[in-house]
Amino acid sequence: MNAPHPTAQQRQQLYQDMSPHNLTPLWEVLHALVPTSPSSPCAPALWKYEHVRPYLKRAGEVITAEEAIRRVLILENPALRGQSAITQSLYAGLQLILPGEIAPSHRHTQSALRFIVEGSGAYTAVDGERTTMHPGDFIITPKWTWHDHGNEASEPVVWLDGLDIPMIRFFDAGFAENNTEKSQTVSRTEGSSFARYGHNMAPVRGDAPFGGTSPIFNYPYARSREALHQLERDTPLDPWDGFKLRYVNPATGGSPMPTLGTFMQRLPAGFEGKASRQTDGAVYSVVEGAGTAYIESPSGSVRFDFEARDHFVVPSWQTVRFQSPSGCVLFSFSDRPVHQALGIHQEERLS
C-alpha cells in the first residue's frame, strides 16, 4: 500500500529538521533556478553627464588621484547597490585625472577598458608603452599588465572604465599587485603596438603578446568614426542597430578581450529602430549627438533621453529600441564574448 501523501506540515517539518545539516529541497526553488527566460535583477538606468559631472569635480577637490589610487565614481546599478556592479557581470565607473596627476602603476587579473568621455592629452601606460587619450578613443588594459595613468596636459580628463570585476569575483579568481614604481618605465615609443597590429598586418614572428587579449592598446575614435560614416554612405541600414561595428582583436578576429565585447554604432538622423533583446546586458556611452532608448523591463517601460557623454545600461533580455531624430554615435560594451564562448548567447530581433 502507498504511504499517505505528506501534508504541507510534514513537508515544513522535513525542511526544518534538515536545515541544520545544510540541506534544502530543490523542488521549492526549481523554477527560480531554471527560469523559462532570463529574469535579471539588474534595472535599466541612465546617468546624465550634467548630473554626474559636478560630483566628479567635487571628487577632484577632496582626494588626489594618487591618494585614491583610482579616482572613480562607480556607476552602480540601482537594483544592485553596494555590489560595485552595473550588471551582474560588469563594472563601470567614471574616472577623473587632473593636470599633473598620476594614478600609480599596478596590475590585476581583471581586464579593463577605457572609453574617453571628456578632455584630451592624458595618457595611459600599458606594458611599457604610453598612449595619449582623445575623446571617443577605446583603450584597453589586458589582464595582469602593469598600467598607470597620468595627465601632463592642461585640462581634466574623464573616461569610462569598464571591467569584468563582478565576473572575476564570481570565479574567486582575482589577484592584484602594486608596482614598486609609480609610473612604469616606458620601453617603446607611442604607437608601437598600433604600428605592428593596427594596419591589417602583424609581425611575422612572435604573435599574441597578451594571449587572447588584443595587442592594440588604443583604437582611436578618428578611425572608428570614419568607418561608421563611410558605412552610412554606402551600406544598407540595419533596422535594429543602425550602422554597428564590433571592435576586434586583429590577431584572432575575436573580441579585444576574452571577457568584454565592445561596439560602436551610428544611428543616422531620423532613425526609428526596431526592438531587440540579447542575453548580454550592455553599457552604453553616448559619443556624439542625441536620441532616445526605450527599454521594456519587468517593472515597466522606461524612456531614456540621452545626449553626448551620458551613460546608460540595458539589462539582459530586456528589449530595447532606439530613436534619433538628429543622429548619434554610441559606444557600448558587454560580456557577450563569454556568452558566445559558453554557447549561451541569444538574440531576438522583434519586427
Ligand code: 1HN
Ligand atoms: C583599476 O585598476 C582602474 O586602472 C580603474 O584605471 C577602475 C576598478 C576596480 C579595480 C581596479 C584603472 C578599477 C580598477
